[in-house]
Each structure stands twice: as structure tokens, then as C-alpha cells.
Amino acid sequence: TAEMGHGAPYYWKGKVPAAQFFCALPFGPNAQEMNAWLHRGGGMQLWEEVYKPFGVLPMACGATGVQTAGWFNKEINGVDDFKGLKMRTPGLGGEVLTKMGGTVVNMPAGEIFTALQTGAIDATEWIGPYNDQALGLHKAAKYYYTPGWQEPNVTFELDVNIKAWETLPADLQAIVRAAARDVNGDMLDDYNARNMEALEQLKGEGVDVRRLPDDVLTKLKEVAAEVVDASAAADPVATKVWAQQKAYMQRLYDYAEMNEKDIYNIRG
Numbered sequence: 001t002a003e004m005g006h007g008a009p010y011y012w013k014g015k016v017p018a019a020q021f022f023c024a025l026p027f028g029p030n031a032q033e034m035n036a037w038l039h040r041g042g043g044m045q046l047w048e049e050v051y052k053p054f055g056v057l058p059m060a061c062g063a064t065g066v067q068t069a070g071w072f073n074k075e076i077n078g079v080d081d082f083k084g085l086k087m088r089t090p091g092l093g094g095e096v097l098t099k100m101g102g103t104v105v106n107m108p109a110g111e112i113f114t115a116l117q118t119g120a121i122d123a124t125e126w127i128g129p130y131n132d133q134a135l136g137l138h139k140a141a142k143y144y145y146t147p148g149w150q151e152p153n154v155t156f157e158l159d160v161n162i163k164a165w166e167t168l169p170a171d172l173q174a175i176v177r178a179a180a181r182d183v184n185g186d187m188l189d190d191y192n193a194r195n196m197e198a199l200e201q202l203k204g205e206g207v208d209v210r211r212l213p214d215d216v217l218t219k220l221k222e223v224a225a226e227v228v229d230a231s232a233a234a235d236p237v238a239t240k241v242w243a244q245q246k247a248y249m250q251r252l253y254d255y256a257e258m259n260e261k262d263i264y265n266i267r268g
Contacts, residue, residue: 003164006061008156010091017235018050021242022058024151026093026224029245031063031153031188033252038155041248046241055162059180062156062187065195067148069212070125071116071132071141076212079219088112088124093150095227096220109135116140125150129198130191138202144209149220156187 009016009023022043029037037043038060051058074085083101087094094104105121115121117140124141125148126132138144158180165173203209212220232242 001161003161005159006156007159008154009058010154013091016050016054017231018238018241020092021232021238021245022047022050022060022155022157024091024154025228026096026150027221028152028228029249029252031065031155033249034063034153034155035060035184036252037245037248042244043248046244050237050241051159052162057160057162057165059158059160059177060155060184061158061180062183063191064127064151064154065188065191066153067128067151068125068132069145069148069150070123071137072123072143072145073116073119073141074122075143076145076210076216078213079216081216085123086121088115088121089150091150092224092227092231093125095231096150096224099223099227100220113137113140127154128191128195129202130194133198133202138205138207142208144202144207145212146209147211147217149212149217149224155184158183 010020013020022038034043038047044060047058070087070089074081076082079100082097085097085102086105087097087102088105088107089097090104090106094106097104105115107115107121109126112121112124112126113136116124116137124137126135126137128148132138132144158176160176168176199209228242232238
């Protein structure tokens with residue numbers, strides 16, 4: 001059996017409902033908030049506790065930062081425009097779309113372009129400008145909407161078999177942990193730089209980049225809160241994780257609102 005692996009926690013939500021709370025939530029923590037919670041707010045201890053029954057030790061190992069809302073061949077001018085919308089969007093974001101009257105269509109990455117081009121789907125979200133451009137989505141859709149409410153960040157994980165981990169001496173364990181932390185930060189740096197460059201190129205090619213209207217974002221946030229709370233309430237472990245994460249996020253937001261948010265607003 002494999003002794004190490006790399007993936008995204010929300011892939012295991014069917015077996016481990018709490019896993020998705022360490023990965024991505026609609027209107028959930030961004031990369032900075034997630035990292036603070038995991039490494040300074042007790043999140044990693046909870047994560048290890050959740051995975052321990054499966055004989056797995058998790059570590060944060062990569063982050064995308066804020067993603068985009070996706071590529072659309074139909075305009076989103078109001079809440080009603082989601083009704084009947086066929087969109088490729090997985091996870092809790094897909095559950096929000098369903099509650100908004102849309103239809104979720106799941107498919108692998110290799111099929112997205114053709115499905116969007118032929119009208120099999122009306123919209124899709126993937127990751128952000130860098131990955132989306134590589135997939136050619138700008139050649140199959142009219143509108144590129146922001147912000148990525150469904151995934152303000154995706155945190156990836158390094159998973160290690162606990163029995164294999166325990167055979168390593170302390171110095172090698174420290175090296176593995178340090179490498180995971182380095183990848184976690186390096187991936188985020190890479191995404192920030194490459195997404196900026198790719199978006200500039202897409203705009204230069206005439207891509208119609210739009211922000212979702214305020215009333216739409218307000219409704220999405222309202223529905224997302226219902227979906228996330230219901231998902232947490234369905235599992236006692238997820239309930240515990242979400243309660244702690246949510247409280248820590250609020251504390252981080254209170255600080256950011258009086259400090260970082262003002263700097264962005266004043267500096268422009």
C-alpha cells in the first residue's frame with residue numbers, strides 16, 4: 001500500500017464529512033485565514049484527530065488562493081438567472097447552485113471544454129485564470145465571472161501512513177513537515193503570480209471579465225450559509241470542526257476589517 005499521497009480533503013467527504021472543512025467552503029476561509037487557523041488556531045490538531053481513525057497523518061501542502069466564479073455562456077444579471085442553469089461545479093458549491101434553481105453536471109477536466117462549447121453545459125468553474133487559460137475555457141465561453149465565492153481557497157494535503165511515519169527518526173519527520181510547509185506557501189505564491197499574469201493576457205485577448213452583482217452575491221452567501229451549516233450538522237465531528245473554524249474566522253475578520261481591509265481600500 002502507498003505510504004504517502006497528495007490530494008484535496010474534500011474528495012473524502014463521503015467517508016469523512018469533516019474533511020471538507022480543511023479544504024474549501026463557499027464563502028469560507030481564504031488561504032491566509034486557513035493557514036492561520038491550521039497552524040496557529042488549533043486546526044491542525046483537529047485535522048489530525050479526524051484522520052487518526054483511518055491511520056493517516058495529514059499536513060497542509062498547497063493552496064490555490066481565491067478562485068473565480070467561472071465561465072458562463074449566459075449572463076448573470078440577477079438571482080433568477082441561475083434557474084435552469086446547467087453548470088459543472090462540484091461539492092458544496094454545487095449544492096448551493098442546486099438550491100438556486102440550477103442543475104449540477106459533474107464531469108472530468110478533459111470533457112469540460114467540449115461540453116461548454118457544444119452547450120451541454122451553460123457554465124463551469126475550474127480554478128482560476130492560470131489553470132482556466134491552460135484548459136482553453138476562454139475559447140468556449142463568453143463571460144468570466146468573479147469572485148470565486150464557492151472556493152475562496154482550496155487547501156491541498158500531504159497524507160502519510162501513520163505506521164510508516166512512526167518508523168522515521170525525528171529529524172526526517174521534521175524534514176517532511178518543513179517540506180510540506182514550504183510547498184504550502186510556494187504554491188500560493190505561484191498561483192498569485194501566475195493568475196495575475198494569465199488574467200492580464202485574457203483581458204488582452206478581449207475576454208469579458210465581470211463581477212457578479214451585489215444582490216446575487218448576497219443571495220449566494222445566504223444560501224451557502226444554510227448549506228454549510230446543514231453539512232456540518234449532519235455529522236458530530238464536522239459540527240465540532242465547523243464551530244471552531246467559524247469562531248476563529250470571525251476573530252481573523254475582525255482584525256482584518258480594521259487593518260488590512262482599510263489598507264486595500266485606501267491604497268487602491
